[in-house]
Amino acid sequence: MTNELKGKHFLTEDTWTKQELDTVFETAFDLKKKFYAEEPTLHLPHKTLFMMFFEQSTRTRNSMEAGMTQLGGHAHDLTPDKMQITHGEVAKDTAIILSRMGHGIACRNCFYGVGNIYLSEMAQYSRRPVMSLQDDIYHPFQGLADLMTIFEHCGKNTKGLKVTISWAYATTHAKPLSVPQTQILLFPRYGIDVTVANPKEFPLSKNIIEKAKKNAEEGGGSLKFTNDMDEAFEGAHIVIPKNWGGFGFYDVDKYLQNEDACKKEMSANLTRYKNWICDDKRIKLADKNVKLMHALPADRGNEVTDEILDNPNISIVFDEAENRLHTAKSIMALTM
Ligand code: CP
Numbered sequence: 001m002t003n004e005l006k007g008k009h010f011l012t013e014d015t016w017t018k019q020e021l022d023t024v025f026e027t028a029f030d031l032k033k034k035f036y037a038e039e040p041t042l043h044l045p046h047k048t049l050f051m052m053f054f055e056q057s058t059r060t061r062n063s064m065e066a067g068m069t070q071l072g073g074h075a076h077d078l079t080p081d082k083m084q085i086t087h088g089e090v091a092k093d094t095a096i097i098l099s100r101m102g103h104g105i106a107c108r109n110c111f112y113g114v115g116n117i118y119l120s121e122m123a124q125y126s127r128r129p130v131m132s133l134q135d136d137i138y139h140p141f142q143g144l145a146d147l148m149t150i151f152e153h154c155g156k157n158t159k160g161l162k163v164t165i166s167w168a169y170a171t172t173h174a175k176p177l178s179v180p181q182t183q184i185l186l187f188p189r190y191g192i193d194v195t196v197a198n199p200k201e202f203p204l205s206k207n208i209i210e211k212a213k214k215n216a217e218e219g220g221g222s223l224k225f226t227n228d229m230d231e232a233f234e235g236a237h238i239v240i241p242k243n244w245g246g247f248g249f250y251d252v253d254k255y256l257q258n259e260d261a262c263k264k265e266m267s268a269n270l271t272r273y274k275n276w277i278c279d280d281k282r283i284k285l286a287d288k289n290v291k292l293m294h295a296l297p298a299d300r301g302n303e304v305t306d307e308i309l310d311n312p313n314i315s316i317v318f319d320e321a322e323n324r325l326h327t328a329k330s331i332m333a334l335t336m
Helices: 018-036 059-070 091-101 115-125 140-154 178-190 206-219 229-233 252-257 259-273 317-335
Strands: 048-053 074-078 104-109 130-135 162-167 193-197 222-226 238-242
Touching (some): 018 140, 048 059, 059 074, 059 317, 091 104, 091 115, 115 130, 130 317, 140 238, 140 317, 178 193, 178 238, 193 229
Parallel strands (some): 048 104, 104 130, 162 193, 162 238
């Protein structure tokens, strides 16, 4: 295992070169092979990871904790109510202290306009690598698992692959923008042609779109946008129907100053798009071998029908979820 990435923060793939990401994928595939062969992979014996969750999690929490155990170390599962964060201890002090006691810090903080600033402050003051478990802008571990799953099902030469990321209706919480934003930044770097569909009141953040367009130019992929879900599904090799909140509709400062009013408006806008669902009719517009991906948890019957989500010829969502483990182990083993 190379030492070249030791100590590198992982808040977004955008600060990692393609070569570094290729090393991450190679390591993840190797760790997956060894996991199935039940070969020990004790790359982090006796090391400690501190995990701080400001929000709930199934996949992220368990892929990191199981991953640390499988690498020979231990992960502390922390929430703000177990820490002095509840009494106002700041990110800087928390990062300095935890990084003196262990070997890595991982944190999920998805509050809009807050999360990425919090994580960046931790990274600034931590003497150990800081990993994002998702913030309001990025979900880098999800992006890695997504691309690994694409490599497995579509091959490693992804040039010309058509991936549709579509906003979808959901009755569950207003999900962060971080999953689709990570995907549009990352996939075109691998030559993928990405189409994003969303109602006009549910855009992604402008600055991320601009950066993703640059990534597409440099990486040989492409990026286009539409307000028509049907049009976006036509000919797609992979479809990713997923809800996200209307945060990108507002300037961050405006949102923070008028949070309650913005949430009320978002909620009213949401009800106008109940027909934005991935169902059999829309799947038939896509390529005949189309695959469904979703970061999960899915809002069954709203984002996507059970019929599609449970169809083993179409749905690869559980491979995608499992790959959270192998990619998490890769990042931890390489950076800690
Ligand atoms: N996809 C994902 O991040 O799932 P969790 O919220 O369960 O961690």
